[in-house]
Amino acid sequence: MRRFLLRYLIPRFLQFLTIIFVGITVTFIIPRLAPTNPVEAQISMMMARGESLDPQSIASMRAALTDMYGLSGSPLQQYFAFWGRLFRGDVGPSLANFPTPVSEMIGQAMPYTLSLLVTAVIISWIFGNLFGALSSYYPKNKALSLIEVLGQAVRPIPYYIVAIVLLVVFAYFIPIFPFSGAYPVGTHPSWSLAFIWIYIKHSVLPAATLVLVGFGGWFIGMKSLTSNIISEDYVVYAETAGLKKSRILNYYIMRNALLPQLTGLAMSLGTVFSGALIMEVVFGFPGLGMLTMAAVLRNDYSMIMGIAIYSIVGVAVTVFLMDLIYPLFDPRVRYQ
Amino acid sequence: MALLSVENLSAYYRTEIYGISRTVRAVDGVSFELKPNEIYGVAGESSCGKTTLIKVISGNLKPPLKVNSGSVSYHFGIHAVDMLHISQEELRRDLRWKEISYVMQGSMSVLNPVRKIIRTFEDIVDTHEGIPDKKRFFEQVREHVNRLGLPSEVLTSYPHQLSGGMRQRVAIALATVFHPRLIIADEPTTALDVVVQRGVLQMIKDIQAMSNNTVLLVTHDMAVHANVADRVMIMYAGRIAEEAPTEIIFNAPLHPYTQHLIHSLPMIGERSNKVSLRGAPPNLANPPTGCRFHERCPYVMDICRTEVPELVTVQDGHRVACHLVKENPL
Numbered sequence: 001m002r003r004f005l006l007r008y009l010i011p012r013f014l015q016f017l018t019i020i021f022v023g024i025t026v027t028f029i030i031p032r033l034a035p036t037n038p039v040e041a042q043i044s045m046m047m048a049r050g051e052s053l054d055p056q057s058i059a060s061m062r063a064a065l066t067d068m069y070g071l072s073g074s075p076l077q078q079y080f081a082f083w084g085r086l087f088r089g090d091v092g093p094s095l096a097n098f099p100t101p102v103s104e105m106i107g108q109a110m111p112y113t114l115s116l117l118v119t120a121v122i123i124s125w126i127f128g129n130l131f132g133a134l135s136s137y138y139p140k141n142k143a144l145s146l147i148e149v150l151g152q153a154v155r156p157i158p159y160y161i162v163a164i165v166l167l168v169v170f171a172y173f174i175p176i177f178p179f180s181g182a183y184p185v186g187t188h189p190s191w192s193l194a195f196i197w198i199y200i201k202h203s204v205l206p207a208a209t210l211v212l213v214g215f216g217g218w219f220i221g222m223k224s225l226t227s228n229i230i231s232e233d234y235v236v237y238a239e240t241a242g243l244k245k246s247r248i249l250n251y252y253i254m255r256n257a258l259l260p261q262l263t264g265l266a267m268s269l270g271t272v273f274s275g276a277l278i279m280e281v282v283f284g285f286p287g288l289g290m291l292t293m294a295a296v297l298r299n300d301y302s303m304i305m306g307i308a309i310y311s312i313v314g315v316a317v318t319v320f321l322m323d324l325i326y327p328l329f330d331p332r333v334r335y336q
Numbered sequence: 337m338a339l340l341s342v343e344n345l346s347a348y349y350r351t352e353i354y355g356i357s358r359t360v361r362a363v364d365g366v367s368f369e370l371k372p373n374e375i376y377g378v379a380g381e382s383s384c385g386k387t388t389l390i391k392v393i394s395g396n397l398k399p400p401l402k403v404n405s406g407s408v409s410y411h412f413g414i415h416a417v418d419m420l421h422i423s424q425e426e427l428r429r430d431l432r433w434k435e436i437s438y439v440m441q442g443s444m445s446v447l448n449p450v451r452k453i454i455r456t457f458e459d460i461v462d463t464h465e466g467i468p469d470k471k472r473f474f475e476q477v478r479e480h481v482n483r484l485g486l487p488s489e490v491l492t493s494y495p496h497q498l499s500g501g502m503r504q505r506v507a508i509a510l511a512t513v514f515h516p517r518l519i520i521a522d523e524p525t526t527a528l529d530v531v532v533q534r535g536v537l538q539m540i541k542d543i544q545a546m547s548n549n550t551v552l553l554v555t556h557d558m559a560v561h562a563n564v565a566d567r568v569m570i571m572y573a574g575r576i577a578e579e580a581p582t583e584i585i586f587n588a589p590l591h592p593y594t595q596h597l598i599h600s601l602p603m604i605g606e607r608s609n610k611v612s613l614r615g616a617p618p619n620l621a622n623p624p625t626g627c628r629f630h631e632r633c634p635y636v637m638d639i640c641r642t643e644v645p646e647l648v649t650v651q652d653g654h655r656v657a658c659h660l661v662k663e664n665p666l
Contacts, residue, residue: 142417240396240433241459241510242427242432251448255448329450330450
């Protein structure tokens with residue numbers, strides 16, 4: 001156990017901290033490399049709108065904006081101040097929705113994105129892997145071949161097209177699902193059962209889009225992994241020993257094929273934090289993707305930085321968690 | 337009575353790709369018998385049909401391998417089994433592992449890397465007999481493994497924690513849980529160093545002596561046959577070249593191929609260069625006419641190029657397929 005802690009856990013935890021450190025530092029540096037000065041840009045925008053300002057108020061506004069952007073002092077001072085604010089959980093106020101803090105807005109959007117995307121990714125992962133393994137183990141099964149053809153046909157279609165097709169079919173021609181949003185206008189988000197039901201109804205189509213598009217990738221990945229594992233000696237041996245097909249499929253084939261797929265799952269769960277931008281826009285879903293889109297359109301760059309920081313932390317945390325549970329699945333990692 | 341009689345067995349690999357069909361005659365007209373309570377060795381160079389022969393007699397026929405003609409019949413006490421016409425389900429339920437078990441080639445990698453050894457035992461025992469009492473099952477497996485000289489710890493280990501020799505022994509232990517009447521061992525000592533080889537061979541011998549079953553030992557390593565086998569069959573290009581008790585094969589081989597094989601073995605104190613046989617084994621997709629060895633045989637005669645030599649019995653239990661022997665009987 002001590003060896004596991006020293007040789008496995010602690011190096012990975014350090015790696016986790018390093019990723020966050022480097023990622024956030026880069027997020028700090030990149031906007032500062034831009035040739036434009038956000039303070040001047042803001043002021044000239046106001047001037048261009050024809051607002052009449054006397055030089056004194058311009059000067060005080062410049063000072064206030066510089067402070068708000070965290071641009072006062074030397075770069076090193078700015079950097080330490082930036083970390084200091086981060087540790088207090090403060091990413092600054094949103095510029096477009098001044099003075100609402102960025103963290104509050106992200107906090108509101110996050111549950112929508114996370115619940116939708118995590119569910120969708122996990123569902124497509126489970127079904128893709130299950131059917132991929134089955135279709136490779138039973139290559140002559142007609143139903144499985146049909147599923148494969150359908151999955152592969154949908155996979156290359158951009159998901160906004162799939163989304164629009166689903167909307168046209170299931171919201172317009174057969175109106176069983178709502179068109180857009182996560183809840184109807186006038187409803188207040190709460191933790192009541194009624195609201196959750198409404199929310200689920202609104203997220204079926206976006207989730208279905210992601211599942212349909214993601215399914216083919218997992219399917220084909222699992223199929224190729226499985227077809228390699230089927231010819232491994234231990235599978236041939238299990239067959240020779242007369243083991244039941246279900247047992248071979250479960251414990252010998254899928255169990256071994258799942259290992260690389262788990263890594264893949266961690267990767268796609270990591271990307272969930274930045275939201276599925278286009279999908280959220282198509283469905284008018286109030287998640288992180290929508291927030292990013294609005295921030296980009298309105299030049300709200302403290303919001304963009306905030307979202308970037310959240311997704312860096314999100315990716316790092318999922319990868320770290322996956323590292324923690326991976327040894328449960330692969331004994332060879334456990335006894336390194 | 338013989339435990340297994342194989343008669344005139346031919347098994348071919350038939351493939352058809354883009355309309356071009358190809359037939360590889362991996363086993364062609366092979367007849368032999370296995371007696372109860374013996375170690376029977378099958379020798380021959382790579383791609384001479386050894387593994388194909390085993391696949392057929394253990395009932396592991398998978399396309400493109402097909403049996404063309406001949407019969408494979410087992411006699412387990414009172415009931416006889418026709419291996420080529422038995423249903424897969426019957427084979428799986430009644431014969432596999434219980435009567436005929438198989439130590440596969442490359443046994444180092446037959447163990448599932450993510451399952452403990454005991455789980456593999458569990459899979460096999462559960463499949464064939466069921467495990468009503470887990471504790472008793474564990475006790476029995478431990479006893480079995482200890483009897484074969486393996487420590488109990490291997491059961492709770494994962495395959496990657498064991499050495500190659502250990503894994504090979506585990507594979508043999510797995511093959512013998514039900515004390516089958518026939519153990520087929522395909523190259524069990526290949527890829528092991530000689531010290532470990534010795535241990536593995538001793539284990540096979542001990543098992544055979546303990547339960548008086550039959551071992552079919554396939555390897556290209558003549559030294560292994562000299563140490564372990566009671567009788568040896570030499571295969572060449574899908575046919576039997578010679579079959580005799582081990583001592584006769586090593587002391588008085590009759591077939592030119594066997595003679596070369598034996599003379600290629602180094603002797604203690606010998607300081608001469610070994611002559612290598614020219615050429616390579618024939619392509620079995622397009623085997624030569626007549627005797628398949630004629631292209632490489634130093635004593636080749638005209639008849640060898642056209643006529644297939646019959647397998648004749650020259651002495652009790654000594655059979656040779658060579659025109660030379662037929663012309664000059666002992």
